[in-house]
Amino acid sequence: MSSKRIEVSKKALIITYYWPPAGGPGVQRWLKFVKYLPDCDVNPILFIPENPNYPILDKSLELEVSDTLTIIKHPIKEPYKWAGIFSKKSSRTISKGIISNEKEQSLIEKMMLFVRGNFFIPDARVGWVKPSVSFLEGYIKKERIETIITTGPPHSVHLIGLKLKEKLGVKWLADFRDPWTTIGYHKQLKLMTGSAVKHKALEKQVLNTTDQIIVTSFTTKKEFQALTNKPIEVITNGYDNEAHVNFSMDTKFTLAHIGSLLSKRNPEIFWQVLHDLVTENLNFAKSLQLNFVGFVSEEVLASIKKHSLSDYVNVVGYVSHQEAVKYQKQSQVLLLIEIDSEDTKCIVPGKLFEYMVSNRPIVAIGPKNSDVKKIIKETNTGHYFTYYDYDSLKRIILEYYKAFLNENLQVSPVGLQKYHRKALTKSLAKLI
Numbered sequence: 001m002s003s004k005r006i007e008v009s010k011k012a013l014i015i016t017y018y019w020p021p022a023g024g025p026g027v028q029r030w031l032k033f034v035k036y037l038p039d040c041d042v043n044p045i046l047f048i049p050e051n052p053n054y055p056i057l058d059k060s061l062e063l064e065v066s067d068t069l070t071i072i073k074h075p076i077k078e079p080y081k082w083a084g085i086f087s088k089k090s091s092r093t094i095s096k097g098i099i100s101n102e103k104e105q106s107l108i109e110k111m112m113l114f115v116r117g118n119f120f121i122p123d124a125r126v127g128w129v130k131p132s133v134s135f136l137e138g139y140i141k142k143e144r145i146e147t148i149i150t151t152g153p154p155h156s157v158h159l160i161g162l163k164l165k166e167k168l169g170v171k172w173l174a175d176f177r178d179p180w181t182t183i184g185y186h187k188q189l190k191l192m193t194g195s196a197v198k199h200k201a202l203e204k205q206v207l208n209t210t211d212q213i214i215v216t217s218f219t220t221k222k223e224f225q226a227l228t229n230k231p232i233e234v235i236t237n238g239y240d241n242e243a244h245v246n247f248s249m250d251t252k253f254t255l256a257h258i259g260s261l262l263s264k265r266n267p268e269i270f271w272q273v274l275h276d277l278v279t280e281n282l283n284f285a286k287s288l289q290l291n292f293v294g295f296v297s298e299e300v301l302a303s304i305k306k307h308s309l310s311d312y313v314n315v316v317g318y319v320s321h322q323e324a325v326k327y328q329k330q331s332q333v334l335l336l337i338e339i340d341s342e343d344t345k346c347i348v349p350g351k352l353f354e355y356m357v358s359n360r361p362i363v364a365i366g367p368k369n370s371d372v373k374k375i376i377k378e379t380n381t382g383h384y385f386t387y388y389d390y391d392s393l394k395r396i397i398l399e400y401y402k403a404f405l406n407e408n409l410q411v412s413p414v415g416l417q418k419y420h421r422k423a424l425t426k427s428l429a430k431l432i
Contacts, residue, residue, distance in 0.1 A: 011043045012432050013140065013148045015132070015160050017125055019048045020065055023058030023321070025237070025259070025350040029177060029216075030151055031064055032240050032421035033428055040429030044069065045145070047136065049076035049128060060320040074135050076128040118195040122180070122202055126156040133163040140168055147432050151175040153183075158206045165209055173431060174210040177237075179220050182343050203227070212431050217371040219346030235427050236375075237350035238419040239357045245322060247330040253287040253404050255363070256331035258324050258351050261292060263299035264339045267365045267387055271307040273394045277401075278309070284401060288312045293319055293327050324351075328358040332404050333397075338366035340387040345370045353419050356381045361400055361411045365393075380414050 014034065018026040034044045050073035065071075120126050140148070148170050150161035158174050165172045180203045181196075191199070207213060207228040214233050215221050221232045278285040290309070293316045304310055316327070328334060334355045338344050348371050355362050356375075362382025364372055373384040385393045403409035417423060 009041050009043075010147065010432060011045060011143065011145045012037070013045045013047060013136070013143075013145045015047045015136075015148060015150045015157055017049060017052065017128075017152075017154050017157055018054070019046065019071075020061035021057050021059045022052070022054040023056040023061065023318070026153070026177060027058075027061060028321075028350050029175075029237055031061060032238070033425050034069065035064065035066070035240075036422045036425035037429060039422070040426055042429050042432050045143070046071040047132070048073055049125075051075055051078070053078040056318060058320050060322055072139065074128075074132055076125065078124075118192050121195060121198050122159070123154040123156050125154040126159070129156055129159045129163065132160045133167070136160070136164060137167055140164065140170060145170065147171045147173070149173045149175060149432075151177060152180075153178055155180050155203075155206075158210075159202065162206055162209055165211075171212075172210045173212045173214060174206060175214040176220060176224075177216055179223065179343075179346060182223060182346075214428070214431070217346040217348045218374075219371050223346065233427070233431060235424055236348055236419060237353055238421045238424045239353040239416075240421040242322075242325050242354075245326045245329065247326050250289070250330050250332055252289040252332075253284070253401055254289045254291055254331045255333045255335055256291040256293060256327050257335040257337060258293045258328060258355075259349065260295040261297060261300045261337065262295075262339070263297040264341075265337050266297075266300045266303050267337055267340075268303060268307075269387055269390050270337075270365055270393065271304055271309060273390060273397060274309055274312075275307040277394065277397065278312070287401070287404070289314060291316060291327060291331065293317075293324055325354065325358075328354060328360065331360055332409055333400055334358065334360050334362050334382075336362055336364040336366075336372065338364075338370065338372065340367050342367065348372055348375065352376075356413060356416055356419070359411060359413075361409065363393075363396065363400075378414075379416055381411055 014030060016030055018024070020027060020031065034046065037044045046069060048071060116124055148161055148164055150157045150172070152158050152175070161172045161174060164170055181199050204227055207224055207230060210230060212231055212233065213224060213228070214235050215224065216234070216236050218234055221234050224232055274288065278288060290313045292313065295318065296315055301310075301313075304313060319327070336349065336352060336355065338347055345367050352372060352375065356379055362376060364376055364382060364384045365387065366372055366384070368386050370384075376382050376384050383396050400409055
């Protein structure tokens with residue numbers, strides 16, 4: 001280890017719920033920041049729950065945590081564990097942020113959503129706030145920590161920062177990986193009027209008390225600027241130098257989606273395009289395969305079946321991050337699908353940046369004028385479509401298929417360096 005890593009000058013206490021062995025995109029952001037902060041003369045100290053109830057596990061991520069990193073833990077009371085007594089399936093899916101269409105919800109799921117939205121504000125981890133503040137107040141004084149960072153969701157973590165700011169006057173950076181009250185599933189929580197008002201009030205209090213706000217998209221920055229005059233910095237997610245993986249390119253024309261395909265993340269127009277191409281072109285039908293690496297809702301699978309595409313689908317399920325990288329590199333085309341909503345224009349999933357360095361063309365489908373569209377266009381890594389672009393979507397899929405047949409399906413990315421995790425961490429360190 002270099003002397004530079006030993007002679008770090010500034011401590012930063014990072015308060016997060018998600019940390020290895022938790023899996024999923026929420027872990028990657030701060031796992032990578034923590035990896036590179038010592039190179040920027042910042043000594044990160046992690047505060048995490050001692051007994052969390054993570055909905056997804058990926059123990060391979062633990063290998064990326066430095067042995068020299070200081071990690072402190074404090075117990076948390078997890079209501080999702082108790083909710084599992086009534087319905088393990090509903091508890092597990094709701095804890096992931098996966099909510100069925102209202103018509104498909106069971107009575108138990110409706111009840112759990114009502115309780116989650118109205119009795120656990122801002123979220124089910126709010127019980128961790130008070131004991132964490134009591135513990136950290138003494139720790140921060142003892143260790144002479146001047147800067148704390150909270151990252152949400154869960155946004156209850158920001159309430160820990162709020163209380164510590166009020167009690168100790170420490171410098172506080174609030175990192176929003178996702179929006180708070182405008183995130184898609186928020187409207188599905190069956191909120192009473194008083195609960196909705198409380199959510200808004202807490203959001204505004206956090207935004208106006210923190211010293212620095214960090215967001216992952218320009219749309220979220222614009223949204224928050226209407227609520228506060230505090231400085232807001234956009235630091236997107238990014239990519240890292242992944243460990244070498246052995247792979248061979250798929251021999252079929254594979255279209256792979258990495259991550260969850262929720263019930264509303266269901267582009268009927270895309271299934272229609274594939275159905276028509278399969279019907280019109282026998283060779284295309286023989287070559288096509290859809291790989292879904294992650295959770296796929298029953299509604300999406302039903303829609304695919306309706307378009308007579310079930311025989312082309314391979315549901316892989318959740319895999320480790322390393323396995324996901326392998327699927328990205330060996331697939332012919334990568335799919336990125338977002339819900340068609342004003343609320344999702346700001347969502348820039350972490351997988352986009354890994355997609356961009358996998359050297360595979362991206363087909364993204366989502367709302368009009370999204371931040372994802374801007375990034376894909378700027379980096380020349382694929383094409384973006386709305387839920388209504390049938391003709392252009394069909395044309396591009398055919399172009400990619402013909403390039404696949406000619407063995408020259410590839411992309412020529414530009415300007416990716418600024419999205420490397422090390423470059424992003426330098427931007428963060430300047431704020432600390």
